[in-house]
Amino acid sequence: MKLSRLGEFGLIEKIRRIAPGGPGVLLGIGDDAAWVKAKTSSFLITSDLLIERVHFDFKWTSPYALGYKSLAVNLSDIAAMGGTPAYLILSVGIPIEFDAQVVEEFYRGVRSLALRSGVALVGGDTSASESFFVSVALVGHAPHRPIGRNGGKAGDDVYVTGNLGDSALALSLLRHRPRETKRRASSYLLSRHHFPTARVKAGTLLAREKLAKAMIDVSDGLLQDLGHLCKASNIGAVVWEDSLPLSRAYRSVAGREGTRFALTGGEDYELLFTARRRDRSRLEKLQHRLDVPITRIGRCVSSREGITVWNTEGEPRSIGVKGYNHFRFTS
């Protein structure tokens, strides 16, 4: 049924039925505001916009995957502070010619990840708009001391969770080599692009054990996010190209692109953090409690050395890091 026929209140009723509940919700969707419990004496709030033709394209993203990802990218931000995601506020602008089923599929994608993450949908708004967009705010319970971007020191190690580059490589395949997406390796990469795994457990453990000193999630690309962390910590960093964690699928598909997507691709939603050298063995042990590898990829240096990537021959490689600029986008 077209949204123009279903109407706003009909749509809201559908959403309410799909909306995942969760612990701590005292009063959910349907009043002037949601009323929720604070588990700790402080909390974390993060937010994101996802706009059609700027951040995603329905040509290669299903509404279900978009819903899943809208939550995942925000889970990742809370994880990067060491927090525990709890309450989701989700607003959606929808072109009126859309079918209500598209919107339902979107919310089913949200629901699927929310239930798994213990996150309750507690509010939001819906409206007609010219293009489809999603505005997410996510509240999380804070650890005793959240991990900001500013705790890195020269001499620290640099680590990253999981693998890098899969998501950006998948997007490149979708855009430029669509026929190749049928290959088995590619379908793994696609799943990493559409259904990224936020490293919530790793983030909370790294904060609780006081192992991560500065932390950020890799959304804009390793080098750019490392840049943000270095700027906030007033340090520089060296990254060893041959220690970058690459999936088997990445290695088999990337070809002569080499590590480009891993270094600058973006949308990995892995955690990038610094840790003291003395904590290497503790981090080694922590890895066994997690479902995700942690790889040491470099070290922190003084700020005047900037950020350098050392290539496999042990030579410094010059890399132009371009920030993804949402105001220079042309579709």
Next chain:
Amino acid sequence: MKLSRLGEFGLIEKIRRIAPGGPGVLLGIGDDAAWVKAKTSSFLITSDLLIERVHFDFKWTSPYALGYKSLAVNLSDIAAMGGTPAYLILSVGIPIEFDAQVVEEFYRGVRSLALRSGVALVGGDTSASESFFVSVALVGHAPHRPIGRNGGKAGDDVYVTGNLGDSALALSLLRHRPRETKRRASSYLLSRHHFPTARVKAGTLLAREKLAKAMIDVSDGLLQDLGHLCKASNIGAVVWEDSLPLSRAYRSVAGREGTRFALTGGEDYELLFTARRRDRSRLEKLQHRLDVPITRIGRCVSSREGITVWNTEGEPRSIGVKGYNHFRFTS
């Protein structure tokens, strides 16, 4: 400077400089998430979308007024639960051909009301988009027991704060009689439309004194919001047309439109609430502690009687209440 030249990071830097701070912010804009204090063991969250050509039009709304109002409408929702507004998350989609000054003016409008309300801007996102839109989430400290919409009982009185209809009448003037907006009375009405006053102090006092039993803010129009309250409380209501609080300006400008805008206009952002009959004198006294009149406009009846408006001749008046449907909007 055009946004396309300034770029996303340049814009964010400008916003950071304008962003109002406030109490309780442990870590503000600039990390993966904001870190804020919970003053009470539970909190309130509300959110709203404001989309160009659906909810507002730059033809008659300045960017400054839009910023002010974006916060005001959310303050009003927190007020309607009896809460204290605290942390603001504000995301903005902006067409790239916009001038950065428009965006700055918008944030100045937000800042002006935020500083006055003790609200800190703690996060948000910015992006290019086809039309201008604002997505707001506001977190407030909860009272001991927030006032939902569902506490009304047959026999209760119905009250409203302030005056009704000014905002909708102003919008109608802007649309249909633009030359009349030069009159003094009209300029008062326009200020009510562009700079609505959220009744935060009234809301918190009504909750603290346990006087309001069910409460909602009037955003869609008195009758529609009364309908929401009645539905949630499973009651009906009678409204006396001649007791509706109308401003002097409204009376002088409305003419033969009579009470239409007061009954169905919307965007009043006054508080509509029910109270027990035995609390009439306590409410009378409370009024003196507030800067806003509280008017008894009707009473709650059983749900099967529905909602009736009694006109000045003491006869039931039939009023078609049409919900404002954001999916049937045509500009």
